[in-house]
Amino acid sequence: MARSGRNSAAKRTLIWLGVLIAVLTAALGGGVLSNQASWAPKLALDLEGGTQMILAPKVQGGGSQITSEQLDQAVEIIRQRVDGSGVAEAEISTQSGRNVIVSLPGVPDEKTRDLIQASAAMEFRPVLAAASGAAVPKESRTPEAELPKPSGKPANASDLNWITPELYQEMEARDCTDPATIAAASEEPSDPKKPMIACEPDTGQKYILGPVEVPGTDIQDASFGQVRGNQGQSLNQWAVNIEFNGEGTQTFKSVTERLFGLTGAQNQFAIVLDGTVISAPTTNAVIPDGRPQITGNFTEESARALSEQLKYGALPISFDIQSETQISATLGSEQLRMGVIAGLIGLLLVAIYSFFQYRMLGFVTIASLVVAGILTYLAIALLGWTENYRLSLAGVAGLIVAIGQTADSFIVYFERIRDELRDGRGLVSAVDNGWKRAKRTVLASKAVNLLAAVVLYFVAVGNVRGFAFTLGLTAIADLVVVFLFTHPVMMLLARTKFFGEGHRFSGLDPKRLGVVPLYRGAGRIRQPGEGTPKPRGKTAGAAAEAQRRQTIAERRAAAEKERAAAVSGRSTDKESN
């Protein structure tokens, strides 16, 4: 039977929707149970309270363009610094590849603010002494008398006379196995003219380093690749290549001339970024052409990472605060409350209006909106968990605005069904035909909506990006709901007695839609016999099903006749006017 086939198709679609919601809920539930997610969506700063800073990168010395890799490096450095300063839950991200957004709970102090803005310096320093990372236990530290004592003023950067007893003691006490120590290293900028102690997190070593010999800004470029042998064959070993500018080439040549002659730790030089050693290679040759190659136990990944860090060193970035907003937690929750109230009022108004316009069909609208709401809520909560998406006030506004645009899909659909009814179709075929036409319109118009949301999302700066995001999300939810909920529900409802017979309150009453009786021209009423009036009221009873099926074809034929008559009638009216 065609009818039951369609019925079950509609039911199957609804089951798929149920499965979709169940899967999303289960995924989120799993996250909640494993304490990784929460049922509530994550909130952005303007709803939760805190400080948001929007930073624009600025190259020291100006001029050069900042690539997105350099910006990512800068963000990584800011993240380490902020984490090191003990601010919990700070969030740092780039936006549109141009700005950096820093979100902090509470109000940041002067020190944190400076840390965020300052540029990170990269420098090359000679190694004076090296030791393994852990702090030397108090009892086994070098006694006072045996500490190295400078015998005079240091002659060059590699001179061991830089090591004072205090410096040596500090080195022994330094614990490079503690992440907090490494994070803290970035806080106090070191004096380039003085020696310093630094950790190398990758190897767990710690070093006493001489004064800066080559600043990172002398790096022209850095790259990575496979080491080539004498005949140009690949040695299957990764290396990082540095290229110095003119000045860097000269200085680096004299540095390597000195270091090449030294032994032990003094043969090494350290590349220091933001107070931490990122690499401390040994000097295997004098480099006269300013193109040193660093080899070692690199993987492709680590070689790339180091070359990117070196590139960043060539262009230290500092930041200007573009905009800074502080919102107290109470104001944030107040705004959220107001947003939710506004949404509920909006929903209520839409519900009342669609009930007036579409009677019981209004309930289909409301049910569809509720399903769209559930889908959107789950998506936001899931994205909060997996993508760290945070709902902002602008996002809430986007959700509320979307109520109207989502409801419009249903309006388009219902109006098409009504149009088909007015053409004299029975409800079942009106739903089928109306859907065929409405589907196209809904898809085309939602494509415009989605396009706008995507474009807005990619170009928008600042908080309002959240608005574009929710707008796009709801457009997708809307499509899902129209296809998987509203249409199958309409198919099922079309077969109920209440709707199928066009009850007065169904919103699909053919009488109201001008089908029976058909008013035509100047108040003339259709003559009996031109069409079969629908059985209505109690008398219709159980026979209605069969009778309606029988009358569809008849009624269609009659409607066709009427339409032809109406058209000619109308043109007569026009001519006579």
Next chain:
Amino acid sequence: MPNFATFGNELYSGKRSYPFVQKYKLWFIIAGAAVLLSIIIPVAKGGFNLGIDFRGGSEFTVSQTQNTDLSLGKDAVTAVEPALDPEVTNIAPNTVRIQTEQLSDDQTLAVRDGLIKAYGVKADQVTSNFVGPTWGADVTRQALWGLVVFVALAAVLMAIYFRTWKMSAAALAGMGVVMIVTAGLYSLIGFEVTPSAIIGFLTVLSYSLYDTVVVFDKVRENTADIATSTRRTFDEEVNLAINQTLVRSINTSVVGVLPVASILFIGALLLGAGTLKDLSLSLFIGIIIGTATTVFIAAPLYARLRTNEPALVQQAKKVRLRREQEAKARETAGESATA
């Protein structure tokens, strides 16, 4: 609302018809005048009421305060820096906003403390906000980029979907009217232009196109067999499509405006200036103008763009011919009946 359904029936059957296409001159003159005014007003008034994001400066908001004496806020700023002339406004019940030129970090903290003392509020009831002078320019540039990219993509999308560039052009012209008139209204009334308002504005453009696509889809449907049909002329078919979707247009804009109005109400009355109010205000104005433009400008313009195509001129002639013949036939029939 039984009358509304009847209204819909009459519009659908063509019994009741509003001459959207036929009276195009009137609508175009009104729109032209509105566009012209919208260009003149900002020039005459010297631009827009730009928010702090475009001017740069520091802003403090004291919320939930019992005392809304504006001079307290002014004094709190001048006590820190006598040379400043802060702008203090009561933006919502129990909310006072103080805007000044850019302050240093120390000054910001000092003014904050001053405000907390002066209004006798808790520390978390005072929000501070600082915007660099280039931020607004950044937002504007990005918004313009968004506009250009969106318009280009939407034009292509519509041209492909409707298979005629003329629909694309008409829809974009309608959108242009929405854009200019909304901007003009902002300048005329002096609403504050903020980044949120700009985003709302861009959304309005998408809404305007969205609305046009729905109506144009009906136009496409009605005019699909125009070449072989002598029922109505092209202009009449377009007009019928507008009338048939009029109930949808009204319902859509009402349903679209209701939630926006509720945000505007809450935003403006209870929260004062801010994201919610700025977004919803530009949406509120834009949705109403957008719906009107689709009906009065975009669709009639599309009809105008095509009505002089040779094939359609030919078709219009055929329709006229058929009607004349039918009228004549009826006349003779009527004569014989009366005879």
